[in-house]
Amino acid sequence: MFVSDCLTVNQKGHLSIGGCDTVELAHQYGTPLMAMDEDTIRAHCRAFRQSIDRCYDGNGLVLYASKAFSCKAIYRLAKEESLGVDVVSGGELYTALQAGFPAERIYFHGNNKTRGELEMALDNGVGRIVVDNLTELQTLDKLAGEKGKKADILFRIKPGIDAHTHQFIRTGQIDSKFGLALENGEAMEGVKKALTYQNINLCGMHCHIGSQIHDISPFELAGEVMMGFLHQVKEQTGHVMQELNLGGGFGVKYTDEDHPIPYEDYMERVSTAVKAKAKEYGLPVPFILLEPGRSIIATAGITLYTVGAVKEIKDVRNYVSIDGGMTDNPRYALYQSSYDILVANRANEPKDYTATIAGKCCESGDLIQENASIQKPQPGDILAVQATGAYNYSMASNYNRIPRPAVVFVSGGKSREVIRRESYEDLCRNDV
Numbered sequence: 521m522f523v524s525d526c527l528t529v530n531q532k533g534h535l536s537i538g539g540c541d542t543v544e545l546a547h548q549y550g551t552p553l554m555a556m557d558e559d560t561i562r563a564h565c566r567a568f569r570q571s572i573d574r575c576y577d578g579n580g581l582v583l584y585a586s587k588a589f590s591c592k593a594i595y596r597l598a599k600e601e602s603l604g605v606d607v608v609s610g611g612e613l614y615t616a617l618q619a620g621f622p623a624e625r626i627y628f629h630g631n632n633k634t635r636g637e638l639e640m641a642l643d644n645g646v647g648r649i650v651v652d653n654l655t656e657l658q659t660l661d662k663l664a665g666e667k668g669k670k671a672d673i674l675f676r677i678k679p680g681i682d683a684h685t686h687q688f689i690r691t692g693q694i695d696s697k698f699g700l701a702l703e704n705g706e707a708m709e710g711v712k713k714a715l716t717y718q719n720i721n722l723c724g725m726h727c728h729i730g731s732q733i734h735d736i737s738p739f740e741l742a743g744e745v746m747m748g749f750l751h752q753v754k755e756q757t758g759h760v761m762q763e764l765n766l767g768g769g770f771g772v773k774y775t776d777e778d779h780p781i782p783y784e785d786y787m788e789r790v791s792t793a794v795k796a797k798a799k800e801y802g803l804p805v806p807f808i809l810l811e812p813g814r815s816i817i818a819t820a821g822i823t824l825y826t827v828g829a830v831k832e833i834k835d836v837r838n839y840v841s842i843d844g845g846m847t848d849n850p851r852y853a854l855y856q857s858s859y860d861i862l863v864a865n866r867a868n869e870p871k872d873y874t875a876t877i878a879g880k881c882c883e884s885g886d887l888i889q890e891n892a893s894i895q896k897p898q899p900g901d902i903l904a905v906q907a908t909g910a911y912n913y914s915m916a917s918n919y920n921r922i923p924r925p926a927v928v929f930v931s932g933g934k935s936r937e938v939i940r941r942e943s944y945e946d947l948c949r950n951d952v
């Protein structure tokens with residue numbers, strides 16, 4: 521089973537991505553290696569852009585949520601595809617700006633932006649700052665005043681929707697750390713304050729209910745609840761909000777268990793609900809923003825590892841150890857995530873072996889998958905883990921002083937490095 525059309529088996533029986541033989545990629549660049557199919561990423565960008573244009577009559581913008589995978593090359597690609605971007609830290613903002621991404625299409629998120637980050641956003645003229653809380657609002661008003669600027673903001677709202685996904689990636693419910701709640705009046709208090717602040721221009725509202733969601737209903741409900749809030753704001757303050765950012769969170773196919781929603785269906789249902797509410801409340805249909813991260817990039821990427829020790833513990837389990845692990849992919853350790861895994865140099869052989877894929881860290885929980893079905897591996901084989909484009913490299917660490925892998929983009933049988941492998945010197949660079 522392949523999660524993406526960019527994956528095939530070539531005449532040598534090797535897994536191929538974007539027309540490149542993965543075994544050759546592993547030899548050329550070394551392992552662990554992340555390979556991402558550029559054409560798939562672009563196709564996802566276009567699918568989102570076209571459907572937002574169609575469903576909202578050109579009155580919307582797709583922001584790539586760059587927390588999923590951030591580097592200069594992806595910001596350049598997002599720029600070429602006429603997307604905006606969502607950044608969530610000074611580091612992501614810096615990288616986007618360094619890549620020449622237009623500041624006015626950058627939306628700056630975060631539940632605890634520092635003063636320095638807010639200054640950076642104001643100095644560079646980002647499109648919108650998505651304000652998370654009242655402390656931030658006050659700081660931003662003061663900072664903008666000192667700079668003689670007006671900050672264009674959206675408020676992050678918790679719409680009170682509990683999306684059915686892993687508890688660590690749910691964000692729309694009242695006990696979430698992100699945003700202002702509707703239920704207890706916090707959100708309305710924020711709006712009223714923002715409207716009195718001299719240096720704040722309140723442009724609209726934002727919500728994001730969670731990630732890896734496989735059901736349209738919570739998105740539809742979020743659209744309706746947010747339109748209801750825009751209506752209340754108008755009733756209570758007379759202010760008509762022009763923008764509504766409905767976040768990201770669209771689920772992707774990691775394994776056969778996942779049944780993602782086609783973007784078109786999502787867009788159709790949610791836009792119908794938003795437009796109906798606009799009509800009911802006598803409001804204009806706001807400018808719509810979406811923030812897909814995972815759905816743009818996850819299935820475009822694979823990670824290649826070299827198999828080391830194979831440890832068969834009779835009647836207990838088989839361990840297949842690889843030259844990476846939780847340092848390049850912490851998602852099993854964090855969310856018990858599932859992947860489809862195969863031996864890339866014997867991709868056409870049956871998967872008749874069961875193994876726990878273990879990383880090389882000093883950590884028993886450093887696994888990529890328990891009881892994975894794979895081809896029987898030998899030391900030196902190349903193991904491929906599918907759908908690792910999102911929240912893998914971006915969550916990578918140097919635990920145990922393991923260098924981060926290289927990342928290559930592939931397209932039409934050609935590859936190019938977009939992030940170099942870290943060296944041991946890189947690891948010591950800031951040591952004093």
Ligand SMILES: Cc1ncc(COP(=O)(O)O)c(C=O)c1O
Pocket residue numbers: 585587588606629728730731732767768769770811812813814815
């Ligand atoms: C504010 C915000 N927008 C967008 C995203 C992107 O989510 P996803 O990658 O699930 O599309 C996230 C992450 O969950 C987020 O926190």
Ligand SMILES: N[C@@H](CCCC[NH3+])C(=O)O
Pocket residue numbers: 587689731732851855910911915
């Ligand atoms: N890091 C998470 C998603 C978090 C989304 C960001 N708010 C994952 O790997 O699934």
